[in-house]
Amino acid sequence: NAGVTQTPKFQVLKTGQSMTLQCAQDMNHNSMYWYRQDPGMGLRLIYYSASEGTTDKGEVPNGYNVSRLNKREFSLRLESAAPSQTSVYFCASSEAPLASTDTQYFGPGTRLTVL
Amino acid sequence: KQEVTQIPAALSVPEGENLVLNCSFTDSAIYNLQWFRQDPGKGLTSLLLIQSSQREQTSGRLNASLDKSSGRSTLYIAASQPGDSATYLCAVDNTGNQFYFGTGTSLTVIP
Numbered sequence: 001n002a003g004v005t006q007t008p009k010f011q012v013l014k015t016g017q018s019m020t021l022q023c024a025q026d027m028n029h030n031s032m033y034w035y036r037q038d039p040g041m042g043l044r045l046i047y048y049s050a051s052e053g054t055t056d057k058g059e060v061p062n063g064y065n066v067s068r069l070n071k072r073e074f075s076l077r078l079e080s081a082a083p084s085q086t087s088v089y090f091c092a093s094s095e096a097p098l099a100s101t102d103t104q105y106f107g108p109g110t111r112l113t114v115l
Numbered sequence: 116k117q118e119v120t121q122i123p124a125a126l127s128v129p130e131g132e133n134l135v136l137n138c139s140f141t142d143s144a145i146y147n148l149q150w151f152r153q154d155p156g157k158g159l160t161s162l163l164l165i166q167s168s169q170r171e172q173t174s175g176r177l178n179a180s181l182d183k184s185s186g187r188s189t190l191y192i193a194a195s196q197p198g199d200s201a202t203y204l205c206a207v208d209n210t211g212n213q214f215y216f217g218t219g220t221s222l223t224v225i226p
Contacts, residue, residue: 041218042204042215042218043216048212103164106159108158
């Protein structure tokens with residue numbers, strides 16, 4: 001039981017390049033989330049998927065797209081990377097949407113630098 | 116928009132001391148509040164979740180309280196150990212689909 005896994009662990013991009021961050025969970029959770037963590041800002045929600053086939057914007061969605069490929073996988077795509085997107089990206093999952101009693105389980109993070 | 120503040124930003128205590136971490140939030144209409152732990156270079160681990168109808172939750176040496184009316188939560192750690200050294204994050208859900216996180220308190224327990 002690996003929990004929530006993220007790939008890659010580290011990535012360096014040049015401005016304008018694109019990339020996809022991958023996330024998978026093996027806990028049969030319905031809801032999945034993408035956050036970014038910046039110094040002095042705390043974690044901020046980028047997008048979430050309350051259930052397979054649905055996605056919704058969070059607090060900071062601009063510059064990102066997501067795909068809920070199936071119940072296990074939720075990917076985050078940067079179409080044209082900008083230095084402001086340098087951050088640590090975390091994927092999380094929970095059995096049910098946030099208004100329930102369920103906690104979130106987090107992956108180890110992807111450290112992205114955009115030059 | 117919900118604003119979550121954690122004070123102090125950093126705390127250093129000798130081993131064995133009891134300590135309190137603070138979290139305050141601006142919108143008291145919340146669904147729940149969670150405390151997380153984050154070790155350097157790692158993801159977050161949930162410690163305690165308090166639903167809006169609850170006043171406190173306990174797990175081992177940890178006790179979290181919630182006072183919605185004043186917009187405050189505290190995390191009490193008893194008999195601190197060096198292994199408790201980490202950053203502790205508070206997160207509040209007041210929309211039903213989005214957590215708002217504080218910036219955390221970095222705790223160092225000195226042996």
